[in-house]
Amino acid sequence: MTVVIVIIGVNSLLREVRKKKVMETITEVAFDLFKQKGYQHVTVEEIALRSGIAKGTFFNYFQKKEHLLLHLANSYSQLMDQVVQRHREGTIKERLLHILRDILSIYLQHSDLLRLTLVETIRSTIETKEVSTNLTMFRETLRTLLEEAIRSGALRSRWDPNMSASVIVGLFLNTLIHGSPSLNEDELYEALLRQLDVVWEGIADE
Structure with missing residues (x-):
């Protein structure tokens, strides 16, 4: 009986390994094709x-x-946690700006493809009325950062941290989606910085 259980367990593990390998292959092939030919010109059959x-x-x-x-x-x-861990020093606003700058840099490395992912993420959220995992993680990361700053006294705010985090995520997405493709990283960052400055006084009681 023990041998049978072990065999079943091994077979189940092997199936999971194979499934993971197939998914990785599909993903890598698809993204290579998207970059080579453009998302709209790649079919499921080709992938x-x-x-x-x-x-x-x-x-x-x-x-x-x-x-x-x-x-x-x-x-x-x-990658969000890695980005946050790199920026543990400075004021809460400085840390937020460094984090957003790093994420912006990652985005611009594959801007055409990631712009599509943003549009699809937002469209999926609207259709299913469920916030996607990546947007949730982004918002929760910023919310945690704001909560820690409030608890430590580094930030005084009358607003719920979750609402403030949602506003910042919205500003960031707006910058990425509506920013001109001709803008470079510095110009996009400046556009984001100006928008954040507009709302920061409403988030921080300074």
């Missing part, structure tokens, strides 16, 4: 062929091509 799987297998992992963009957005959101 499946390049990945060495049947078209039906693709749909076992992603319901449609757009879900690859959501997967990409969630993958990038995992």
